[in-house]
Amino acid sequence: MFKKVERQALYVWLYSMKWKKKLQHYGTIYYSSPKMKYVMLYVNTSRLADVKKELTTKKYVKRISLAHRKELDEHYDLADVRKAEKFTEGGEE
Known part of the structure; x- marks a missing residue:
C-alpha cells in the first residue's frame, strides 16, 4: 500500500543557474x-538536515531557506468568515 512521505520545500539561491542540474541529486526540483x-x-523531511548541511558547503550555493507552508493553517470555515464580515461592516442582519 502507498505510504505518504512528508516533504519540505527548500529555496536554494545560486550564484549561477548552470548548477541547477546538480541539485536534482538532493531532491525534486519543483520550480x-x-x-x-x-x-x-x-x-524528504527525514533527510532535510543532512541535505541542508551538505548544500551549505557547496561553493555554488549562496543561501538556503525553508518554506513556511507547513506553518500556515490551510483549513478555513466559510461561515466564520461571513460572520466576521458582518461585524466589521457594523450592521447585524
Whole structure:
C-alpha cells in the first residue's frame, strides 16, 4: 500500500543557474527562477538536515531557506468568515 512521505520545500539561491542540474541529486526540483537565480527543491523531511548541511558547503550555493507552508493553517470555515464580515461592516442582519 502507498505510504505518504512528508516533504519540505527548500529555496536554494545560486550564484549561477548552470548548477541547477546538480541539485536534482538532493531532491525534486519543483520550480526555478533564472532571473532571481533560485531553485525550489522538495526534500524528504527525514533527510532535510543532512541535505541542508551538505548544500551549505557547496561553493555554488549562496543561501538556503525553508518554506513556511507547513506553518500556515490551510483549513478555513466559510461561515466564520461571513460572520466576521458582518461585524466589521457594523450592521447585524
